Amino acid sequence: MKKMYKTFIIAIITLFFSQYVFSNEPEKITNESTEFPAISLDNKNLIIFTKEKYSTPDIINTPFDYRIAISLFKKDVDKKIPIDLMPYWGGPGKIEDAFIHDFQNQSVLFVIFKANSPENAGVPYSSDCYFVFAYNKTSKGVFLSNEKLFNYFGIGADVTDIPLTNEAIDNNLTIDLPINAYTYPYKTKEAIIATLSSNLFMQWMNNNVIKATILRKTKLQEEPNYYDETKRYLIEGDKVSVKDITAGWLAIEYQNAKKGIIKGWIMCKDTDVCK
Structure with missing residues (x-):
């Protein structure tokens, strides 16, 4: 079971930190954000979330042929600057939330991404898998991945306490099931912002x-x-x-x-x- 879980984590990390390259196929420049509402930075710049064509390996039987792309769209010059591609894990997943938050005198783009938890990882997951990506806005106006923030918020899904859940079922207890041994804590914007001002986080950052x-x-x-x-x-x-x-x-x-x-x-x- 542990070996399967480690393989799952290694596969995800390898996917995230590989160099993303957007499709070379000709694409019509657009500011239409289809996968999540666009975030307006000012009257000339938007953060947009779009579908990016993606060919899955032949061994994967899937109806999806795209990944979610995050881009900076410059309206005055009709230019789309890639920021990142969301991982593909059994499907394209979903942007749960995205927002700009000022942190340590810098604007940071946070993206909460949600994907299906793998069924063959050997872990009793009871929720979707969540990822929190963070991108610093540089002095040149582009967004670069902040790996330290990404590592802190990490990747996670709720994990069931199977013995405790089975005991509750056997005793007909009227409680919410399944019972989680661990609940991923950063599923919302509010949870992330609260964490950024916590004592533990500041100690870790310093x-x-x-x-x-x-x-x-x-x-x-x-x-x-x-x-x-x-x-x-x-x-x-x-x-x-x-x-x-x-x-x-x-x-x-x-x-x-x-x-x-x-x-x-x-x-x-x-x-x-x-x-």
Whole structure:
């Protein structure tokens, strides 16, 4: 199961950080934004979301032949400048939201992209898969990918706690099912903006040393956005060092008196830095 999940993550990361090249086929210049409402920057410039022709490999049986392209459209010269192509994962996906937000004296374009979660990843996903892309507006007016922001908000889908869900079903409990062990936290504009002003985010942006205290028994996972019935866990009061952050998960190190340094991933909500 873990091997399948790692393969899935590697495939996605490879797809995202490959160099995107828009189709060379002749295309009529247009400012029509068909995949999400255009974002007006001023009276001469728009961010538009359009279909870009895409040929899938022959081994894929799919009715879709496009990906979603993000472009800067300059109305005064009828010029479309590519910003990015959204990943193709079993389909073209959907722009859930897109907005400009001023952050650290710079305008940043945030795009929340949603795609179907893979059915063969070996993980009990209970939601679509979400991605948060971020692009800094440069002094020349073009938008460039901000990989540090992308890594922080990360990629994620809700993951079901199968034993707990099955227990609820067996006992006829009247609760919302399935029960999630992990819920991807950045599905909305409001959640992203709130995070940008959080203490944890600012410490991470400033490359500060981050320490955290465990609030409750929490299982150590080998990968983020994954939930396994592992025997490794931390308990309330344990002190950890945070080494990385993505999608609401913390890569931590814990100094164990007998076993030395223990490493793993835990959900941020189980620590005092995300309460």
